Amino acid sequence: MTIKEVCKKFDITPDTLRYYERVGVIPEVNRTKGGIRDYSEEDIKWVENAVCMRSAGVPVEMLIEYVKLFQEGDSTITARRDLLMEARVEVQKNLDKYQATMDRLNYKISRYEEAVKTGVLSWDVVNIKKD
Amino acid sequence: MTIKEVCKKFDITPDTLRYYERVGVIPEVNRTKGGIRDYSEEDIKWVENAVCMRSAGVPVEMLIEYVKLFQEGDSTITARRDLLMEARVEVQKNLDKYQATMDRLNYKISRYEEAVKTGVLSWDVVNIKKD
DNA sequence: ATACTCCTTGGAGTTAACTCCAAGTCAAGA
């Protein structure tokens, strides 16, 4: 699979994909004789994983560390597990924040819907209900 | 309330809070005769809102726009609602991504837990189950 | 009155994660 195809599949740019490989967010990809990247199924799984993790804010730094440990073999299994658990804590934290913000947005929007209908804007549209 | 107290309350730095005011993420805050910021309840609500929105990745740009519209008065009610709805779409998108990443992390970690216990590392620890 | 601490400002600097660019290579088509 060419770089362009992989990029299309995951909606990222070739620059990003090359960057990921360069810094080690994904392992090195096989090349044709001409030196052009040819992504294997395995490579694509790594890209998929990287894109997913990055979309949830897992730092590039952490993904690099994971790949490094992976390439060191089975002796790093617990280290990898710990790294993933560390990542999970952060993702969960953010998930909670996003959910809290959704709640706030939903509340505000419902108040605005009301205001648009009735012409009356309640005091607390900016904020959240008084305690 | 002093800037330090507000910062402690929301776990941010004075620099960030002054930055928010400077660029318009929150409206201007009242000062003492000496020129020192004295945050009112209202100000604090704005800060709370800004911190919440920012923690879910709502761009500073968008918060500035909201404050600007708010200060223009009731004629901007629908515009503000639309802005909030736009923000909500983005936050929801990210929420979904974070959830997907949590699922992936949970799966991977469970596989690693297994591997740590049994010493056997299944083929797909890196990725997600084959289709 | 002097020192100390915390506040102020405008503006420069930092960071993470891309994103762009110039110069060069390679395979395929005319």
Next chain:
DNA sequence: TCTTGACTTGGAGTTAACTCCAAGGAGTAT
């Protein structure tokens, strides 16, 4: 063989959102 177009590289540039800094002012303790 020559052109075309996609790919390659190392390195520089960009962006959003802070973060830091130097210089100065105000209020309080000694």
